[in-house]
Amino acid sequence: MHILLVASAFNSLTQRVHAELRDRGHTVAVELAPPGRSLARAVERHAPQLVLAPMLKTAIPREVWSARPCFVVHPGPVGDRGPSSLDWAVQEGVEHWGVTVLQAEEEMDAGAVWASVRCPLPPVSKSDLYRGEIADAALSAVLLAVDRFADGGHTPLRQDAGHTRPYLDQSVRRIDWAADSTETVVRKLRAADSQPGVLDVLLGDEWYLHGGHPEAGLHGAPGALLATQAGAVCRATKDGAVWIPELRRRRLRGQPPTFKQPAVTALGDRLPPLPELSSSPALAGKNWADIRYREEGNVGFLSFSFPGGAMSTTRCRRLLAAYREACARPTTVLVLGGQRDFFSNGIHLGVIEAAADPAAESWANINAIDDLVEAVLTTTDRLVVCAVGGNAAAGGVMLALAADEVWCRAGSVLNPHYRLMGLYGSEYWTYTLPRRVGPATAGRLMSEALPMSAASAASLGLVDRVVDCGPGDFAAEVGALAARLAALPGTPSRIAAKKESLDRQESTEPLATFRERELALMRRTFDDPDAPYHALRRAFVHKERPAGTPPHLTAGPGARGAAGPDPSGAGVTGTDVGGVTGTDLVRVSSPPDHW
Structure with missing residues (x-):
């Protein structure tokens, strides 16, 4: 089958779906769908038998889903709706979750269900879950949905009225260092990893905090910085402390974009003298x-x-x-x-x-x-x-x-x-x-x-x-x-x-x-x-x-990539670069590695 993947970015899940569908003999092409581009023209150009959206932050337009079957991967169980599904699940400490493949229709996340797979949510960061348990469930659901579609005899399940959650904004993510327990702080940090981070004030400036790990032995005044280790800073909660590996300054209007850096590097001269804890691998x-x-x-x-x-x-x-x-x-x-x-x-x-x-x-x-x-x-x-x-x-x-x-x-x-x-x-x-x-x-x-x-x-x-x-x-x-x-x-x-x-x-x-x-x-x-x-x-x-x-x-059906083989392995010339970055193909495309 010729399948077109439509995505906001060629992120980790889109890459995995791309690779595994190709493994199973499907021909697969990709179209990125940034705001302002005509998705309908791109879809018509590819003429796919099926459009599949593993990670799409905008709605598929009516002229596309009304003309061709379009499947959307939603990172939540049947009946869950909204743009921050996995964020809410992590922040609330949900232990089991799921992924649903549904047919695109007028209302977001409300279409007929082609497949749904449950999965555990262990206490790790959202981005880790996204590349792990969620990705495993998503891949299983996608393969099941594609097989059902190819078979032609499956009738998708119509959803009952679902529960739509709002976007999880910074007013809900905010940490109250004097009132929140270490467990609560860690959940909030994990739910915002790797994007958007938790907006906070630190040493007089506004920062997005990225990543969070509980600390067992250190204590101090809530919100105070206690120590550093391996580029991370340790910050006190009301009943313990957390390690924060990365920070990103809040971007001011008219200023260049900011990006994540190791916390100690980001703070630079602002950081007061703090003890640097041993990071001996054998004594962790x-x-x-x-x-x-x-x-x-x-x-x-x-x-x-x-x-x-x-x-x-x-x-x-x-x-x-x-x-x-x-x-x-x-x-x-x-x-x-x-x-x-x-x-x-x-x-x-x-x-x-x-x-x-x-x-x-x-x-x-x-x-x-x-x-x-x-x-x-x-x-x-x-x-x-x-x-x-x-x-x-x-x-x-x-x-x-x-x-x-x-x-x-x-x-x-x-x-x-x-x-x-x-x-x-x-x-x-x-x-x-x-x-x-x-x-x-x-x-x-x-x-x-x-x-x-x-x-x-x-x-x-x-x-x-x-x-x-x-x-x-x-x-x-x-x-x-x-x-x-x-x-x-x-x-x-x-x-x-x-x-x-x-x-x-x-x-x-x-x-x-x-x-x-x-x-x-x-x-x-x-x-x-x-x-x-x-x-x-x-x-x-x-x-x-x-x-x-x-x-x-x-590239079209059966293609192995735009550039031909290079037996010498000589790599790149200035004209070879295709406009996205290399180490993980996803991150230049702006959306983070989660839904």
Whole structure:
């Protein structure tokens, strides 16, 4: 079937639906639907058999839904209506929710139901849920609805009068630091993550607070700042405290757009002297930490969780130090990752954009992540597994490929390319990607610049194992698999062979040669103020809407992308950039990673 995806942005759910429908043999095109554009003309141009809206912030016009079947994905159970469905559910602490696929009609969210799937809502942030449990339910509902439509014999269920909730605005999100408990504050913060944030006053200025984690041991006057750790600030509640990783200044009229930054960086000189708490991965205990280390028998687990999957220079260096400490432990298998939500999306474009010299920070960041990848590639005294529990893109995918094995949760979406950010890429990809999939396929993946499912990645050899489980079960599944790997009789011989293989590689074409070639091209881009990368980075960070749908997404039935294969894997030229950004294709398109 030829299906047209209509979306406000090519966000994580739209990408997953796109990849999984293609896996099942459908031809899929995408049209972005920013305000002011004629959706009807775009739909007629594609002539789809079905229009599907995985994430659409505006109504489908009558001339479209009256002419063709149009399905809308709503992040709520049957009868739930309104623009802030998931936000309300998280803020109110609902434990179970659902996703409904309904037919577009005059009244928003009121059309006939083609499929509805329930799901749990564990106590995590809205954006984490959106990419996890909600995305799993949405994908199941979409596939069921598409199958029912294709079969032709299904009669959709008409809805009774539903419950329409209003938009969840800042008057309801507001935190009363003197009256709200830590639990309430955390729920409000989680319900606003990653957008729109919770508007608050801090150190005399208005800020949007992004992200929230409870703190068990610190106390102080409600609203007071107590400590810092790993770029986050700790703020007191009436009965405890919360960690806030990121802040965004409220934009003033006539001023340039603002964007999220690590809280400590955003506050800068305004921040009073505060104690910096230890962020030792092995001593995190029950408190919040973005990097953790633990051991179970002969297996070490080094997990990390960075907002948006973005790895700044500082985060890369901290993770590298933790990796080296983990490699000093007497383990047979080291698991890197293994948590829910993002694995990594590569370098931190927000920190780069905020830097006094973005070119210099770009260079520092790419070298820092290269150092981390090099450490993984040259580990020869144990097996290293990268466990990808959520989405990964660009340098994050290449970080995973440095390991001996890549285990990926079935719901993950991978974007193994750089060109839509105007970058050639580094992280030793010219060594690791062809090593796994061959030069021709590596070039095609880089040229197409399309998302792929975990199953598709496994079929290409990009991923070694697909773990079919929910987001909350991934860590336990990985733990059991890693224990079995460590106990296999053949594991010691595999470890011994790693040293021999690396020695052979170094004698023929040293790893340093791959890095030098990649970085030479990256340096040229960073140092050229007219290179597309700089404009694309700014658009990504400031969430500028693209002028139109990028050509590689609008290609017709059966197309594999707008650009042809590039067997050399040479990456990007100035004319290749399609108007959206690369690391996660979604975020430049303005709408956040939730409904």
